[in-house]
Amino acid sequence: MxxxxxxxxxxxxxxxxxxxxxxxxxxxxxxxxxxxxxxxxxxxxxxxxxxxxxxxxxxxxxxxxxxxxxxxxxxxxxxxxxxxxxxxxxxxxxxxxxxxxxxxxxxxxxxxxxxxxxxxxxxxxxxHPVKESANNFFFVKSEHKIVKIKTDSVLYIEGLKDYLKIVTKEGHILTLMSFRNILELLPQKQFFRVHRSFIVSMNSIDCIEKNRIRIDDKYIPIGDTYKEEFFQQIHV
Missing domain, CATH: 3.40.50.2300 (Response regulator)
Known part of the structure; x- marks a missing residue:
């Protein structure tokens, strides 16, 4: 470390x-x-x-x-x-x-x-370079189950104290996991941390308004710490 x-x-x-x-x-x-x-x-x-x-x-x-x-x-x-x-x-x-x-x-x-x-x-x-899976999915533990999540279905991930809320097109999944660990499972070109409490799927962004991102009806703040790297990522 x-x-x-x-x-x-x-x-x-x-x-x-x-x-x-x-x-x-x-x-x-x-x-x-x-x-x-x-x-x-x-x-x-x-x-x-x-x-x-x-x-x-x-x-x-x-x-x-x-x-x-x-x-x-x-x-x-x-x-x-x-x-x-x-x-x-x-x-x-x-x-x-x-x-x-x-x-x-x-x-x-x-x-x-x-x-x-x-x-x-x-x-x-x-x-820890991320090796993108040819199958485009990953597994997380949720309650007493191991859940398979399709990468393309993920809209964003929100931190809730000790848990992560993975919001997908189908609904959401709660998992006891850190941001660091979830980032190791995600394709690095597709997902980006934009705030201390949020990771977004670049494919799911509808628009960016000042310092916030809109995905469907959800507005996600862009933290000052991540702002410069995020806008470099989208070439703006």
Whole structure:
């Protein structure tokens, strides 16, 4: 499994110590560097790629929000701050979570898990190339049965907490499965994840209106994290 490469920024050394301690307990997370100023982090990022920035907001010289505006390419972001007034502004970015100080390990771990799921979905095709089935079908477990689903019948897939709802032309099927696992079963050219909670069949899209997709009577949002890759996929 690829580890998430992260940096942390906070003008309080104690806060950085806590983040480092929490990070050391998560095997899938590699905290590569910590910085007490955003300016130091900028210098580091000129020569190094990171997947995740864990940053305070209110800092001297350059605050966390202005720091993100400078970046040419924005990684995933977790804001850590003692001031909840920044929450709404923070979500203008690709913010996966907003942790209000003081936060515990359970909150930190939950935030990292959100990012890990999305990170793995992005890399699953590269790491596990999908071999398209000549039969154009796949199997999933649903309740006490194993159900065969024709690939061409799938309209979209929606995440419902621990379950996936596979919506087909005939109806829908609930299965206890992750997005990562379902993507391994689907032809990569036909299906695309457009939101944290949705995968769509490219063949089933009726139209795209601003930042949402219409499939039959269902409107599916296009998440900011997936928008650029999706429009590249459809050559727009």
């Amino acid at each position: 690829n580890k998430i490469r992260a940096i942390a920024i906070d003008d309080e050394p104690l806060a950085l110590d806590i983040i480092k301690d929490y990070s050391d307990k998560i095997e899938s997370l590699e905290l590569e560097q910590t910085f007490e100023t955003a300016i130091e982090a900028l210098k580091y990022m000129k020569d190094n790629c990171v997947d995740l920035i864990i940053t305070d907001i209110q800092m001297p010289d350059l605050n966390g929000i202005d720091f993100l505006k400078i970046l040419n390419k924005e990684p995933f972001v977790i804001f850590t701050t003692a001031y909840d007034k920044y929450a709404i502004q923070g979500y203008e970015f690709k913010t996966m979570d907003y942790l209000l100080k003081p936060f515990g390990f359970d909150q930190f771990y939950k935030a990292i898990n959100k990012i890990l799921e999305m990170y793995q979905d992005r890399h699953v095709i590269a790491e």
